[in-house]
Amino acid sequence: MPEDRPAEKSGERTGEPKPRRRQARGERRIAQLLQAAADVFCAYGYTATSTNAIAREASVSPGTLYQYFPNKEAIALELGDRLLAQMREAHGQAFTPENLALPLPELLDAVLDPLIEFNCQNPAFLALMHGSEIPGRIAEEHDALHASLLARVGDLLGHYLPDGDPAQHARIADMTFAIVKAGLALILAAPEGPERDAVITETKTVLLRYLDPVIGRALTTIPSP
Template sequence: MPEAKNGSESGTAKPRRRQARGERRIAQLLEAAANVFCTTGYSGASTNSIAREAGVSPGTLYQFFPNKEAIAVELGDHLLTRWRATYGQAFTPAHLELPLDQLLDAVLDPLIQFNFENPAFGVLMHGPDIPGQVTREHDALHSSMLTRVEEVLAGYLPATPEPDITRVAHTVFAVFKAGMDLILAAEPAERDAYTTELKAVLFRYLDPLVGDC
């Protein structure tokens, strides 16, 4: 009986080890895909280039992903999950009680930092020929974030008509996206300066609206 018990324990341990190795391999392939997508763009990437970046054979890659699209969908899901967590931490009730200049720091800094740490996010969310599932999930997240900004503005400006709130929220979003493009494209030594400029633009736009609230 003891031998049978040991055999059972061994039988359950091996699949766990295989599963852990598989998860590490998937993480390795996703990291390689992110690097390749940033270098060549999604359209210019191939499963062979991703396998080469990961240091594995194409056959090993195909054990986990049938094609490049499946890799992009998996990577997009991971990045969107992290992005949801990041903007959830940015829009906390405590942050919304801060003065406007401090509020902009508290909200924008983690969002900007996320884009620095995950350059593949911009490639997958905004590049051409991206799998439809990724763009649909991104569009849904974008819509939820826009709604959140509208809710925050409505709390500051309860007497403002809803169409005006929506227009201000869309403007804030457009300014943030344009500023984010400038920051990411800037030389490292200039990024802080561009970040400061983005915050200044948003402050000067929002302060006349909410500064006294």
């Protein structure tokens, strides 16, 4: 795949991004380029992707792409910011007091369904956030989001198991995230339709069987947060 445009030719990587056209046409072009970048990142990963490949996917010339983004990193940062904002919104829909008052099977549906839907609609999220050599700011923001979610799961466990060991809560939260991450990879790899639905069901079943002995009974006896 062609190499990205060398930064030293114009000092692109050291300077500020060029001003963007904020007119409606410019915003449509930016959205087109970001969607193309998402598709190419999914297909080849961040490291192997070039601006030329993104331009080809968007059916525009490299010169047109450079009118909006100075380099691949700027594209990844813009795409990452938008995906992280959408992911935070999905988390907000999942961790609500109403959901946390549900029995465990319904709680898993309420928490996981928005996250699964987001990842199925945005497969570039996992490709970009977990790829090698991704821009540092994206990695930092993703790590912060991950830490905040772990803290929320830990707080949830602490609420239902007030006499439990905080270290145990942290281990359970880590294991829960590992199960979800592995399940998401299998879900995204499965064809849409009955096969993907079956993988989603299996992922929830694994979580239910893991968590039910820990907090399933507590969910029926402790007031909701």
